[in-house]
Amino acid sequence: MTTDTETDVFEEHRPVLMGVAYRILGRVADAEDVVQEAWLRWSGADREAVREPRAYLVRVTTRLAIDRLRQVKARNEAYVGPWLPEPYLTDFGDDVPDTAERAVLADSVSLAVLVVLESLSPLERAVFVLREAFGHPYADIAAMLDRGEAAVRQLAGRARKHVDERRPRYEVDPARRRELTEQFLAAAGGGDLEGLMALLAPDVRLVGDSGGKSRAPLRVLETSDKVGRFLIGAAQKGVPDVSFEFMELNGGIAVVVLSAGKPDSVFQVDIYEGRIQAVYIMRNPDKLLSLVAP
Known part of the structure; x- marks a missing residue:
């Protein structure tokens, strides 16, 4: 039987476990399932054999997430259109007071990074997350994954090189990102193609x-002309009883488009040198469920 103290210990570490699982999986629902399974393992664990609860729980969660990712990758082969990770509400609060640490955690859940991580193997992705986002020593990661330390270092180096080569360069200044996002929303919503093009x-x-479940481009659009005209056209079609809400998702400001108070889509932009370099639109209704208030 699980005691209140054991429950408190698990709840203390739940945010970290959710952070690990989401970064490995890029899916909120799957991450929540993994953390729930970790709870079941914890509730049945031999307490005398668990010297460090946090290390034990991170190890269990990581292994469960790797197994789930292997299953998910097989499902994704039939995914319709481009894939993006589920929007993830990020609020590091007072638990992460250091600005540099906050920046690392925010970057590790950014859409640009998570999209690149999709091309890694499950083991590479787990090692990258544990090392780069959470700063675990190589020896600890090796113990978590039942691998030699030399092999883990090799996995980490390969993953780091892959991410560095493919990750676009973006600015993360929150104030500038908020400003450009507001200008972007005003130009697109107002049908101002010229103003929008100046931002792109x-x-x-x-x-x-969209996962093929709502209207969205089935391929990546490129160039300011194509992107601008698409956005103006989409805004003109409109959303019934529309309203907007700014939220911090995946480490940066995002616009949640609501229809009659329910999430219809999420817009987020990445910027570099004062211009919008990437626009992400999430319209798969299944991936918006985590934004719906219970």
């Missing part, structure tokens, strides 16, 4: 994820 980089990319 010439080689801007638009990635829309």
